[in-house]
Amino acid sequence: MSTAILTGQPVPGSSIEDDLRSLGFDVRVAGDVADAETLLARVPGDERVAVVDARFVGHLHALRLGLTDPRFPLAAISGAVTAQAAGRQALTRAMARENSAGGGAAVAVDNLADRIVTALDADGADVHRPELGSLVAEVPADPQARNEARQAVTAVDDEAVRLKSAVKSRDGFFTTFFISPYSRYIARWCARRGLTPNQVTTASLLTALIAAGCAATGTRAGYVAAGILLICSFVLDCTDGQLARYSLQYSTLGAWLDATFDRAKEYAYYAGLALGAARGGDDVWALALGAMVLQTCRHVVDFSFNEANHDATANTSPTAALSGRLDSVGWTVWLRRMIVLPIGERWAMIAVLTAVTTPRITFYVLLIGCAFAATYTTAGRVLRSLTRRAQRTDRAAQALAHLADNGPLAEAVARVAPRIPAPVSAAAGGLLVVISAAVWGAGWPTVLGAVAYVLLSGVAVSRPLKGALDWLVPPFFRAAEYGTVLVLAAKSGVNGVLPAAFGLVAAVAYHHYDTVYRIRGNAGAPPAWLVRAIGGQEGRTLLVTVLAALVTASQFKVALTVLAVAVALVVLVESIRFWVSAGAPAVHDEGEPA
Numbered sequence: 001m002s003t004a005i006l007t008g009q010p011v012p013g014s015s016i017e018d019d020l021r022s023l024g025f026d027v028r029v030a031g032d033v034a035d036a037e038t039l040l041a042r043v044p045g046d047e048r049v050a051v052v053d054a055r056f057v058g059h060l061h062a063l064r065l066g067l068t069d070p071r072f073p074l075a076a077i078s079g080a081v082t083a084q085a086a087g088r089q090a091l092t093r094a095m096a097r098e099n100s101a102g103g104g105a106a107v108a109v110d111n112l113a114d115r116i117v118t119a120l121d122a123d124g125a126d127v128h129r130p131e132l133g134s135l136v137a138e139v140p141a142d143p144q145a146r147n148e149a150r151q152a153v154t155a156v157d158d159e160a161v162r163l164k165s166a167v168k169s170r171d172g173f174f175t176t177f178f179i180s181p182y183s184r185y186i187a188r189w190c191a192r193r194g195l196t197p198n199q200v201t202t203a204s205l206l207t208a209l210i211a212a213g214c215a216a217t218g219t220r221a222g223y224v225a226a227g228i229l230l231i232c233s234f235v236l237d238c239t240d241g242q243l244a245r246y247s248l249q250y251s252t253l254g255a256w257l258d259a260t261f262d263r264a265k266e267y268a269y270y271a272g273l274a275l276g277a278a279r280g281g282d283d284v285w286a287l288a289l290g291a292m293v294l295q296t297c298r299h300v301v302d303f304s305f306n307e308a309n310h311d312a313t314a315n316t317s318p319t320a321a322l323s324g325r326l327d328s329v330g331w332t333v334w335l336r337r338m339i340v341l342p343i344g345e346r347w348a349m350i351a352v353l354t355a356v357t358t359p360r361i362t363f364y365v366l367l368i369g370c371a372f373a374a375t376y377t378t379a380g381r382v383l384r385s386l387t388r389r390a391q392r393t394d395r396a397a398q399a400l401a402h403l404a405d406n407g408p409l410a411e412a413v414a415r416v417a418p419r420i421p422a423p424v425s426a427a428a429g430g431l432l433v434v435i436s437a438a439v440w441g442a443g444w445p446t447v448l449g450a451v452a453y454v455l456l457s458g459v460a461v462s463r464p465l466k467g468a469l470d471w472l473v474p475p476f477f478r479a480a481e482y483g484t485v486l487v488l489a490a491k492s493g494v495n496g497v498l499p500a501a502f503g504l505v506a507a508v509a510y511h512h513y514d515t516v517y518r519i520r521g522n523a524g525a526p527p528a529w530l531v532r533a534i535g536g537q538e539g540r541t542l543l544v545t546v547l548a549a550l551v552t553a554s555q556f557k558v559a560l561t562v563l564a565v566a567v568a569l570v571v572l573v574e575s576i577r578f579w580v581s582a583g584a585p586a587v588h589d590e591g592e593p594a
Helices: 016-022 033-042 060-067 085-102 112-122 143-155 158-165 173-192 197-215 220-247 252-279 285-309 318-327 330-339 343-356 359-387 394-404 408-414 422-440 444-460 470-492 497-520 528-533 536-550 553-579
Strands: 002-007 025-029 049-053 074-077 080-083
Touching (some): 002 033, 016 060, 049 085, 049 112, 060 074, 252 359, 285 470, 359 470, 394 470, 408 444, 444 536, 470 553, 497 553
Parallel strands (some): 002 025
Antiparallel strands (some): 049 080
């Protein structure tokens, strides 16, 4: 239960008490500051509490945005301030100081809520102030101002603003013009029937899995159904975020589901296409695994670059300035969003190609499109990094180190490693092991290449990753590990090895995505024991090459399967434990990786 403490002179005919109750608050009225402090002390420390001026005039959705968003410990709008458990101590101190300063005087004229916000700001507290746009939130000083504020409330359609704000301000072309115009209304329909974003997210996952099952039939009817269901899954995928924003239903579980299910849906669909093609006598598992590897590497480029630069100082460049100028030309914005093949455009393309062509053609087009998008985005980011003189922070360097996912072998090497530019070491090691696998396959020369990769991985992370191009280190490691598994599985020539390799890469990729979203939520990286338990990226790469050299091709299939299951179990158990715990960030993912 949440509690709202109403302060100030009551206004006849005001709807503020009813509005607060409709938002789930138990309303209590304070006669003066001392009474407000007493009422605040009576509210249990683990409950949300708000202090609201009785003269408040504004939209209900303005109150909802200001007082019910679970992502922020402290939040405020004009005439109202709220605190969750994490911000309760700061609110209590500010209230006590205001009571002491005012001597317990009545608050009939003074705006206690705004005074508290000023005190919180003076204490350095992080008070969230939501963007209200055209919504009204005021504390009128006199009857004339109150009348004008009420007219302003009447002039703006609260529900229209709420629907508009449910849609992300920055989204892809396909999503903006072909999905969001109607999915927002689906979100409202869900909200009015008590459905939660997590339920919609789960429905999206189930729809995508059914689509993958249809694709796995290998029939034309199955492919057509799969394409239609994949689009339906994407509509629901957009709806869950819009429902979260429409009703402010953000949760720890929702953060985990939304952050990981998109990847699970897409990669499960790749597997369905590969199974369907196999039924028709066409083995495209290498293409399916290649598409997953490429897509995952694209994402880690996005994540690493953003983590390296989001809090950097002197973070400007001529390239970034040119990009800003291009953004002022409307059509270039949409063109540049489309050519990076974000999730909306990518899923629409996959759905159409599935319905009208074959899985092989679908994967060929997907690989070509993603390769072009990866080249375009990575080249632009490299150019920006070389032309800017950003000063990277310790936090950014630590985030990149976590994204690198190095295990005990690389850590041991890092202690005695010479100073060599990190991207050079990571790229050289990755090329060495992947080329060795391509040339020698399952042999001891490849194992030696993997040993060299372990050594160069340690060299790459022997110093803090603060260089201009050090954000490339995690992508190079992903490409090396996944690429080695792909090449060795493809060269084995035994039926079933590539699906086993697909499962292993999927399990490891989940771990890497899980790391990203923990860092995004400011919750830190996965525990060190987890990284050590699954060997780190260099340990897994070495293990796969050793297994390939020691066992037969048919046994290699079994070894990859066992390894995939073991990694998946350890990673999933720890991930689920974290994301349903109290320490997980209540952040519904607002980003959209390409």
